[in-house]
Amino acid sequence: MDIVDRVAVVTGAGSGLGRATALALAKAGARVAVLDRNAWAARSVAEDAGASSVPVTVDVADRASVTAAIAEVSGTFGRVDVCINAAGIPNPGKVFGKNGPLDIEQFQRVIDVNLVGAFDVMRQCAELMTRNLNPGLDGERGVIINVSSGAAFEGQKGQAAYSASKAGLIGLMLPAARDLAHYGIRVVTIAPGLFDTGIFAEVDPKVVQALGSAALNPSRLGEPSEFASLVMHIVENRYINATTLSIDAGARLPNV
Numbered sequence: 001m002d003i004v005d006r007v008a009v010v011t012g013a014g015s016g017l018g019r020a021t022a023l024a025l026a027k028a029g030a031r032v033a034v035l036d037r038n039a040w041a042a043r044s045v046a047e048d049a050g051a052s053s054v055p056v057t058v059d060v061a062d063r064a065s066v067t068a069a070i071a072e073v074s075g076t077f078g079r080v081d082v083c084i085n086a087a088g089i090p091n092p093g094k095v096f097g098k099n100g101p102l103d104i105e106q107f108q109r110v111i112d113v114n115l116v117g118a119f120d121v122m123r124q125c126a127e128l129m130t131r132n133l134n135p136g137l138d139g140e141r142g143v144i145i146n147v148s149s150g151a152a153f154e155g156q157k158g159q160a161a162y163s164a165s166k167a168g169l170i171g172l173m174l175p176a177a178r179d180l181a182h183y184g185i186r187v188v189t190i191a192p193g194l195f196d197t198g199i200f201a202e203v204d205p206k207v208v209q210a211l212g213s214a215a216l217n218p219s220r221l222g223e224p225s226e227f228a229s230l231v232m233h234i235v236e237n238r239y240i241n242a243t244t245l246s247i248d249a250g251a252r253l254p255n256v
Helices: 016-027 039-049 061-077 104-130 160-183 205-212 224-236
Strands: 007-011 031-036 054-057 082-086 144-145 184-191 245-249
Touching: 007 016, 007 061, 007 104, 016 031, 016 039, 016 082, 031 039, 031 061, 039 054, 054 061, 054 144, 061 104, 082 104, 104 144, 104 160, 104 184, 144 160, 144 224, 160 184, 184 224, 224 245
Parallel strands: 007 031, 007 082, 031 054, 082 144, 144 184, 184 245
Antiparallel strands: none
């Protein structure tokens, strides 16, 4: 898909990988809806992205909020061509720890944001994509990219909820791609490893270096721009569909 003048919805775009993706898409000529729960962060990224971008406040775990946000995007741009679900929360906790069993509401919150929220956004964006007139080459009308995690395969201690939610996105991918193929919509999942985002800002540099050493080569944390570059390639390459792409420099995480 040619990115120029396409409409892209990016959740979790106020920071981290979502921010890098929104900025890269805008730089390439897309019109970007910057969705984030943090209204200030969404506005800041939209300002950095340029006049063709708009901030939209949304809580992806809130059904009414998602419906209102997608309606706002539709009212502003009239269409959606690309949907990238980068919103997510870690909310770690062991299945059983010193305070007893993991609080079920804590587990549910992670699933609601990372899995159900992503599905809600993608299903509503998919509906708008099916209405796109004059499909492109190969009948393409849209691209959906859900951001999973290496934790879907190698979850660490305390990541039961997070790993389950991210594995769910991978399981969702193939049936979604099959459901939407008739409409010319591709569905792809990205499983990133450890990236140098804001969560490491106050972490001891030695700890960050140790985490980066889990990667084979280059032995460091990934840069958000490298993640965004993969997103751009997926959008532009029409033959990438119904697959999970890992971007982790070959990292294998220890059982810690």
